[in-house]
Amino acid sequence: MKHKKVPLRDALVMLSGYARSRIIAQIRSVAFIIIYLIIFQVLILRVPLSNALLTAGGIGLVITGLTFFLEGLVLGFMPLGERVGVKLPARAGILVISVFGLILGFVATLAEPAITALRTAGSTVTAWEAPLLYLILHDYAEWLILSVGIGVGVAVAMGMFRFYYNLSIKPFILIIIPVLLIISLFFVSDGNLERIIGLAWDCGAVTTGAVTVPLVLALGIGISRAAGKGKSTGSGFGIVLLASALPVLAVYILSFILNFRAPEPSSEVEFFSAKERKKSLILFGNEEQLRRYAFTHGTEKGRISYFNNVESYQSAILSLNNDPATRSSLLGNLPVEDWIINNASETEREMLSYLKLTTENNKTGSVGKTFALEAYNGARAVIPLSLLLLIVLTGFLREKIRYKDEVFLGIVFTLIGMILLTSGIKLGLATLGGDVGAQLPRAFAHEDKFIERIVINNFDKSLLYTTISTDGTHKSYFNFNDNGTILPVEFIEDQFNEAGRTYEHIITSPPLFRRKLSVLGIFLVLIFAYGLGYGATMAEPALNAMGITVEGITVGTIKKAQLVQIVSLGVGSGMLLGLCRILFNLPLVWFIIPSYILLILLTIFSDEELTAIAWDSGGVTTGPVTVPLVLAMGLSISGEMNIPDGFGLLAMASALPIISVLLYGLLIKAKQRRSILLRRNTVANE
Amino acid sequence: MNKEHPIKEKVFSPSRTVWRTQMAKGIYSPHRVSRITCIVNELISEKVSVFLNDLGVTAYIENGRFVREVTKPRRFNLPGEKVSLRNIPVDIFRFTVPRENSKKVIDNIIETGELHIPGRGTIFSQDLMEFSKEQPSVNIDFLDATTCRDYSDVLLHKLSCVVCVLSSPGSGESLAKAALDLGLCVPLVTFGSGNYMRDQLGLIRITISPEKEIVHLVMPEQDSESIIRILIEQLRLDLPGRGFIYQTPVSMGLLDTYLKIGKQKYAATIEQIIAAIDQLKSGTGWRKRLNEEHQEKKSIKSLFPQNNCEISIISDEDRIDILREACLKVGATGAVSEKVIPLARKVNEGISSTMIRSAINVPADITDKVVDMLLEISTIREDPTERIHVLDSPAAYVHKLK
Incomplete structure (x- = not known):
């Protein structure tokens, strides 16, 4: 027609x-889901919208x-x-x-x-x-x-x-x-x-x-x-x-x-132990991948269990910094800085404390x-x-x-x-x-929720200033420049690394309700x-x-x-x-x-x-x-x-x-x- | 017995002309039959199916819904009432029987489905010309063997079926509401599709929905013209692209009077009273809806073309396009198609094809041409399932672009 x-x-x-x-x-x-999410975030959880334009x-x-x-x-x-x-x-x-x-x-x-x-x-x-x-x-x-x-x-x-x-x-x-x-x-x-x-x-x-x-x-x-x-x-x-x-x-x-x-489910220590190695290797093609898994997904206990003795474990940790070949074998594509921030335990972090850390805020894909x-x-x-x-x-x-x-x-x-x-x-x-x-x-948490760990390099203690509260207690603070916004941050001695002159600034958010609630x-x-x-x-x-x-x-x-x-x-x-x-x-x-x-x-x-x-x-x-x-x-x-x-x-x-x-x-x-x-x-x- | 014989009073009947023309040509012989339309609540449909199977007719089933008005007190004892519409799924059975058997078949279906109880369904028959391979027949032995009472007392004559084809989505609801407000009958709503406007356009046709809502209303004949006028006004059918409306005669029928559900002010609803008087007076002739003012308006007949014809084709889905295009060639436009399922006579009858019932309203002067064209192209001689029905349509309203 x-x-x-x-x-x-x-x-x-x-x-x-x-x-x-x-x-x-x-x-x-x-409409419902969008308004609902925004109301929940802004009014109830009281968190500002991140990247509202996007x-x-x-x-x-x-x-x-x-x-x-x-x-x-x-x-x-x-x-x-x-x-x-x-x-x-x-x-x-x-x-x-x-x-x-x-x-x-x-x-x-x-x-x-x-x-x-x-x-x-x-x-x-x-x-x-x-x-x-x-x-x-x-x-x-x-x-x-x-x-x-x-x-x-x-x-x-x-x-x-x-x-x-x-x-x-x-x-x-x-x-x-x-x-x-x-x-x-x-x-x-x-x-x-x-x-x-x-x-x-x-x-x-x-x-x-x-x-x-x-x-x-x-x-x-x-x-x-x-x-x-x-x-x-x-x-x-x-x-x-x-x-x-x-x-x-x-x-x-x-x-x-x-x-x-x-293999049967087991504890992490057992799983990475030499005794169970054969079974664990069913899940991973070779030793290298298993080891990498211990580093990228396991905890310190698992890693120690994998190396079976503390010396080789420590040398492996230390080699993360000096030996690029070992690093890529242990961590794959994961940057060592990220590993330290997300996976490493306190002791491991201390072992690598001389390492200069940089964190990049590259969240927007x-x-x-x-x-x-x-x-x-x-x-x-x-x-x-x-x-x-x-x-x-x-x-x-x-x-x-x-x-x-x-x-x-x-x-x-x-x-x-x-x-x-x-x-x-x-x-x-x-x-x-x-x-x-x-x-x-946060709504049902009892403690502060960890949000982010920011590592400040070349930290200079001379920047600290002291504050006083009504009961006369003194606290040390420093001003942190967060992309142009100046934030006063409390200085906590434990988070300062003398040798590396780094300070770990940990951002947390308090629980929404008090503990009883x-x-x-x-x-x-x-x-x-x-x-x-x-x-x-x-x-x-x-x-x-x-x-x-x-x-x-x-x-x-x-x-x-x-x-x-x-x-x-x-x-x-x-x-x-x-x-x-x-x-x-x-x-x-x-x-x-x-x-x-x-x-x-x-x-x-x-x-x-x-x-x-x-x-x-x-x-x-x-x-x-x-x-x-x-x-x-x-x-x-x-x-x-x-x-x-x-x-x-x-x-x-x-x-x-x-x-x-x-x-x-x-x-x-x-x-x-x-x-x-x-x-x-x-x-x-x- | 009733004294009213509706169809025979007509002076001019285009369907009778078609019959005469075709008989004179002698190629196809039309059958004078009664088409029975039986609309029953989904819950009773199984019983009716079984009866129709035993009767040996080929029925075509379509899905639809009845719309009733529900009045409820408001929640929390708040003053006033809440009026809403309730949709009840129904099955529509359409089949043809020889005219002489129609009364007995209707009586039997009323008995089978207990349709005389309000709220269960509506049944009516229309006399028309049918073109089909075989003359429609019923299993006479089975019919004679049935013993059911004569339901003449509840059957009404001089009725007409008003069909409104609406293009804008949701308008079926407002028309149903209007019909309920007028206390006409329980409106039946079905879905169909019409591609006439769309087919004339290029890809821009995607902006026009092919879906149509079709509302069927059965009412006393003398009321129909004024009701059509009211509905045209209420739904603004006088604007382009809104839809069209036409009326076909019904020879006899039993109407569902269960229009409104809920609280009742008096001992009987107005519908029950009307039904009772209808029964006493053996007809609907006593009903007078129009006042003097309306009577005057009635004389202005400019709105409605008289003596149209409804031609409906039941055919395979693929063939319907060819038939519709043929109609278009001779100037018949605006066909609306509805999907129907043939009720298989035997379970093991094999795979049947998808069937479509397509209805078209044509002016009297081209009816013969359209029928000729359809018969020429159709496969009525070979295909026992294909059917063409020609039925008078004394009033129709289609908006025509100037």
Whole structure:
């Protein structure tokens, strides 16, 4: 058909109206989390915003990114996915469909940027406390991603199989979930395997990301439309659920196999001791790497234990300064100054006291680099999947794409959106979340929190001056020039090194509440976690895309805004529980097993369509907005509490929204049923 | 028995012209059938499906929602009431039966779904011309074997179904609210898509959403024209790009009178009273909504083109584009498509394709041309699932750009 020409002015009016409505919708979705974080940081924790300009810029990018991303999904990815779904059953047998599902799930996982987030969550894991977890996250990281990919692939294939044969989702839930729970219980009894539980459930939560979910939903809707008879298949939902559950199983299987290789958990001293060397070397390729690990991740005890005698230990420490070859062998790329500040013990610091230290405040990473990295990640997430769909649709199914230009534009929008969104999160939202997260432990801390150690070289005692207080006590102070701001700093003799003429200025912040009020502090942290989960989920693009789909399928009976609200409330509660487990250092199974048992019960009583929608919304919640924010908080708190890993938060943030959606559904159904029965009884009485 | 026979009073019927023309040509023979539309609460839909399976008709199911008004006292004992809208998921079954069987089928469905109890659903039948491969039939043995009571007392005649296709998102809600305020009926809202405007534009079309909200209202025939006028005013359908509205006749129907949920001031709701009088008077003729002032306005018929036709096509998703483009060629614009699921007669019938029901409202003068074009391109002779329905539409309002 020949297109009508729209005058430029009219086109601009149309475009501005269109863009405005989309941008306003996104501003609404992120407004809560941003205002919440700023209020928390400035008013409650009383910490000024660090680098407000960059944060504001980042937030702007997040909003623009979300707008592009969501519009791209609606224009390009979702129609494309649905088209493939509609056409596949007509042209291909179940075998081909399943193979396609397998490939799609696999490609989607490899493309998923959030999976790298798991490494971050495990970055504080030490090799001696959780050798198996360390082994999987480091030496077998590719295997982990591969097995998760297989899990998702099998899940998508299974989902398609289900739609093809019109099978109910409930048996799948009622078989898979109990199996996972039983395995989890079994794993608890093994020191090594126990540590895997958090990773496995988090893997399940993370795999279903912002691009995968809408695509898989659209595909499912297409297939169930083409293959469905009547209304028995839950209208295309349910794959996300499988794609969240099967990777857990895949990780369990992988870790069960690898457990035969991994050494038992031990103390740090034991781990680095010569006696255990052979076992420890399983985790590290060679002695050098083990030694480097002792220096970069271990403590003084571990290092002494590694060298077995004090002399060689001391000579190694001393050689850090004089011998560049030994230094790089022991520390890798880590500058010796950083090592001294972050890793060295007091004694070690004294041994190297003559060393001139310089600290650089080079915190602001280059914006350009962030963009380049995110562009690569975004392209990896979007391009392979769109190519796969396009090839299948045009090459294999020999279908023409309706509105080619629109679909192409949609894919470009998705890509641009993804890049802007993730860069914006890194530059703005995560910085903001990280700042609050880092300050948060102050809320329940008893002591001053260490913020930073600044080394002042060439310290001259003649600069000191004495002050007097009302009771007549004298104190020594000096003026510190912090980038042009003059700060009076108290001089503490212990921090002055006579030989090196260096002074270590330690910046701390006092606890937020007095010692007795740590319960209030914990309460504050939990409230923060709840709000963070709630707000971040509201902005999650995959959930918004799912909301649009659900509203369309249910003809507005369940509105997008309603679903987003209920899921966000669920995620908030999940975060609260997940944080409780970190704060009180409770085993994750205590949380996972009861929640999933409750879920199974609710599932039995819920109807098909709502069950599928609810379980899918659990998988949707953990996307590009939530994961960085949640991890920033989780890691900072678990670091403070000396808990080895920050896993489990995401798992809980996935489980609770399922409960909230199922409960909501049951409530609505009960209302409906009651109103029908009530009327019938009234008429019968008449 | 009822004395009112709605359709036969019409002087001119474009659908009858279509019938005559096609019979004269002798290539396709249209079937005179009744299309039954049954809208039931999702919870009862399984029962209705089973009945329709036994009846042996091919029904097309669509998802929709009923909108009811809920009045609740405000929280914390605050004075006043809170009025909100509640959406109830419903399933819409559409199927055709020979005209002589329609009454008995309706009676049976009322009995199966207990539709005479308010709050469970609405059912109505419309007489129309159908083009399809096979003449629609029902399992007569099964139908004869059923023993259900005669529901003539609750069935109303002289009704019309007003369909409003709305383009701006969320306007379905305000129209439903307007209908509830007028005490018309429980509005049915469905989702559809229309690409007419979009297809005329280049890539700038992304700024126009293809999604449409379609509101179906069943009301007494004599009211419909004034109601259409009120709705046009309320929703500003006289502005471009807002949507359009048309009316089709209903031969008989049972309406859900459960409009409002919640506190009730009197022993019976006004809807219950109206329903009771309808039953006593055997019709809706006694209802008079218009006052003198409105009567005067009614004489100005400038708004509505008379004697339009609703042509709806049920076809495979892929074919619908071809059919729609064919319609465009002969000047029929503004088709709205809704996704429908065919109710499989047997479970093992194999993979069915995705079906779309596309409705289009055309002026009487081009109806013949459009039908000719559609029949020429359609696969009605080969495909047993494809259908074309032609139905009179005595009043329609579409904003036309000058």
